[in-house]
Structures are given as structure tokens and as C-alpha cells.
Amino acid sequence: MTGRPVARVVSSVLARIGLLGALATTVAVIGVVVSAVAVTGLTDELSPAAAANQAIYQDLTEMSAAAESWASTGLPAAADDYRQATLRLGAHEQEVRGFAQGDRSLSTAVKRQEAAADAWVDGYAEPRMAAPGGAGTRTRDVRVGSTAFDAIRSAHQSTTQAFDSRVRSARDGVSMRLRGTVLAVVLVAALAAALITRSRRRLLGELSTPLLALEKVVQRMARGDHEVRAVPAGPKEVEAVAHALNDLADAQTRARAVEVWIQRELRTLDTAKDDFVANVSHELRTPLTTISGYLELVAEEFEGQIDPRHERMLDATRRNVARLKMLIDDLLTLQQAEGSNQQMEAVELAALLRDVVMDVKIAAARRGIRIGVRTPPLAVCVLADRAMLHRAFLNIVSNAVKFSHDDGIVDVVLSTARGQVEVSVTDRGIGIPSGEQDRLGTRFFRASNAVSNEIGGTGLGVRIMQTIVDRHAGAVAIESEEGVGTTVTVRLPAQSGPPRLAVTTPPPLLSVVASEPQPAPAP
Secondary structure, three states: OOOOOHHHHHHHHHHHHHHHHHHHHHHHHHHHHHHHHHHHHHHHHHHHHHHHHHHHHHHHHHHHHHHHHHHHHOOHHHHHHHHHHHHHHHHHHHHHHHHHOOOHHHHHHHHHHHHHHHHHHHHHHHHHHHOOOOOOOOHHHHHHHHHHHHHHHHHHHHHHHHHHHHHHHHHHHHHHHHHHHHHHHHHHHHHHHHHHHHHHHHHHHHHHHHHHHHHHHHHHHHOOOOOOOOOOOOOHHHHHHHHHHHHHHHHHHHHHHHHHHHHHHHHHHHHHHHHHHHHHHHHHHHHHHHHHHHHHHHHHHOOOOOOHHHHHHHHHHHHHHHHHHHHHHHHHHHHHHHOOOOOEEEEEHHHHHHHHHHHHHHHHHHOOOEEEEEOOOEOOEEEEEHHHHHHHHHHHHHHHHHOOOOOOEEEEEEEEEOOEEEEEEEEOOOOOOHHHHHHOOOOOOOOHHHHHOOOOOOOOHHHHHHHHHHHOOOEEEEEEEOOOEEEEEEEEEOOOOOOOEOOOOOOOOEOOOOOOOOOOOOO
């Protein structure tokens, strides 16, 4: 494997993206910090100094008003206003002076403003406040004071212009820093976008493209292309997957070859089994027929001369011969049901069920058991092998009769729903123990209560029935409770086509009475 691991491919891309992200974050943080410092200088130092400069002019204006009020009225409140304004003036001048240090033009303007203020205060305001209050003002003094205050106004205007210039310069600096920060972040983002685009192409080339190629190979394999193989390319993990996929395809090829061989051998074994069952059944039937015939001859020849003990032995031999014949018949039927030779035709199910009931009526009537049959008014057809399907339902109904109590009732109900035909057979007999129900359908299985009650059977009836229903694409459900009864439900696909009226409709309850005591076929 020559490719790099996926972790290294992805890590290199993530490292570049992370580096650019950190760079963008650093540039943004530095720009924000620098802008914040500039904004702090503007808001915490320059703006308060500019406000203090405006307060100086306000203080001088209030001092002028207080001096005029003192000269006119001589009220002590005017003197207090003058003194308070004087104190505020000193504090504001000190604040402005401290801010102007280091700025030659601003410092010159501030000194000029302070000199004009001092000249007005010393030459006009203080002499007015030192004079007695209410003495009035001379015209010459007013003229001198006005001239001095004009000088203050001019100096203050220059200082205000200097402060405004500083404020504009600071605002321009903040704006420039913000624009620079935004531009730097945009440049870094553009660089990151270019890097991400390049990294995406690289990932597609090294990771996504080989994975898509593997996906196409898997899809072709799923469609049945067993010759396609994956090309090992891309990262190490993708190459490993490609090699594993190729190994799996090779293993499947070998498995298919083995499967073909196994199927051929199974067909051979099935043929041999069928031949064996047919030969054994034939070889067993001949001597059983001979034995049965000799038993009948013995019974007829020595009728009335055999003692009871020998009569019981003869009856036991007859029963076992009949049981062996029944077992051979069931084996042959099961073999035929498991085979592939079926004569499929449209079968009217209601008529078939009536035939089944007629076949078991003698055995049912002998024990006083009534069989109720309910079918829909319309004919219900299924595509089936008539003989095999007849045998399946015969096994179900025969078992229902066999395991019912004397004078009991067996219900046979035919219904249709959603394209399916459903036949349910319910008895109120001995039922099946719950712990043995999972073994239903296994060969030669007979429930313990059937064995204890000495109810005859080979244990193949349910198996034959399930095999026949499976061969007809149907399903079987068995619900049973010991001592309560059993319900067997068979579902078959209904034959498509418009329904037609049934030729005859059976009565809802068919009561059967024994007329000729003949042995009934057992499942």
C-alpha cells in the first residue's frame, strides 16, 4: 500500500484550515484591540479635555456676569458666584493643560487662552470685585473689560479649533483601524476560501474518488457482475477495503462453484432417496399384503375355534399390519408432496372442502361428532394440485375428528380477505400441550396426550399438510390449548379473476350419521 492514511490526509487539511482560522482570529483581535485603544483615548482623554476647554469659557462667562452683578447690586451672592467660578476655572485649566502636554500646537493655543484669561482677570475682574459693591461701572472700565474678554473669546476659539482637529484626527484613526481590521479579515478569509477549495479538490482526489469507485464496484457486484474487481487506490484504508472486497469476490466465486457442486450432489441424493423410498415401499407392501391376506384366511378358517388369547394376538397383528400400511402410504404421500411434479389447476375450494367432509363422515358419525361447514355465497377458487390439496385438508379435518371428544363439534369455515383465502378448522378436543407445540410438523411427532389416550397415527399427517401448503405458497397457523381444543388456519393466495356464483351452497351445519361402518383414512 502506497497511499497515506486517511487520518494524515484529513489532518493536514484540518491543520491548514486551523492555521488560517487562528490567523484570522489573531488579526481580528489585534484590530479590535487597537481600535478599542483608540476609541478609549478618544472617549476617556480627548473628549473630557475638549469638554473641560468648553467649561473654561463657561467659567469666564459666569465670572464676567458675577462681576457685573457685584458692581451693579453689591449682593453677596454675586461675590460667591465669582469665587466658585474662579475655583472651577483653575481646575478646568489644569485639566486642559495636562492634556495639551506633548502637543506643541495645542499647548500654544492653551497657553494663549490662559494668558488672555489671566489678563482679563487681573486687569478687569479682580479690580471690579475689589471695589465696593453697587458703585456702578465706568465706561472706560467697561471698554477695557470688553476688549480683554474679546481676546479671551478669540483665544478660546483657536483652542476649540485645535481640540476639534484632534477629535477629527482621532476619529479618522479609529475609522482607519477598523477598516484595516475588516480588510485584513477579508483577505485572510479569501485566503482560507482558496485553501479550502484546494483542500476539497485534494480530498476528492485522494479520498472521495476512490470511495465512489468502490461504491460502483459494490453496485455492480450486487447486480450480479461476478467478474468485476476493485482497483486499490487512495489512502491506505481505502486500499485495504479494495483488497478485502476483491478477496470477498474471489471467495464468493469459489463458494458459487462449491454451491453448484453441492446442488448437483443434493439432486443426486434426492433422486436416490426417492428411488429408495419407492423401492422400500414396494418391497414392504408386497409382504404386508401377503401377511394381511393370510391373517384373513386364518381368521375365516378358524372362526369360532380360536380361544380369546389367540384372538387378541390375531387382532394385534391385524392392527400393526394396518399401521405399517398407513405408514408406507404416508411416506409415499410425503415424498410426492415434496416432489416437483404437481398438476396445477383452478380448484373451487368450497366443493373440495365438502368432499373432504364426506370422506370423514363415517368416522365422525361413529362417535357422534358433527361437522359444521360455512362458506361464502360466491365461488372461491385457488390454483392448486387438487389431489394434494384434498389430502392436506383431509389430514386437518381427520385430525380434528380424531382428537375430538365423542358427541363433539368440528367447525370448518371458508373466508376471503385481501386477495387471500382462509380456511380454519376448529375442534373442542384434547388440544396440544403448550410445551410441545413448537415440535408440531416434525416427522413422526405425536403429542404426549395423544399417545397416552392411545389415539392412533403415524406422526406424519401435520408434516404432510404443511409441506403441501408450502408448495402452494400458503401458510399454516396452529393455535391450541390443552383440554380446550385446536384451531388450524390455512391461508392460500386466491386465484385472480372475477368471482362467480357457487353451483351449490352447503348448509351451515352438516350432521353426519354412520351408515356403513368402514375404516376411515387416517392422516
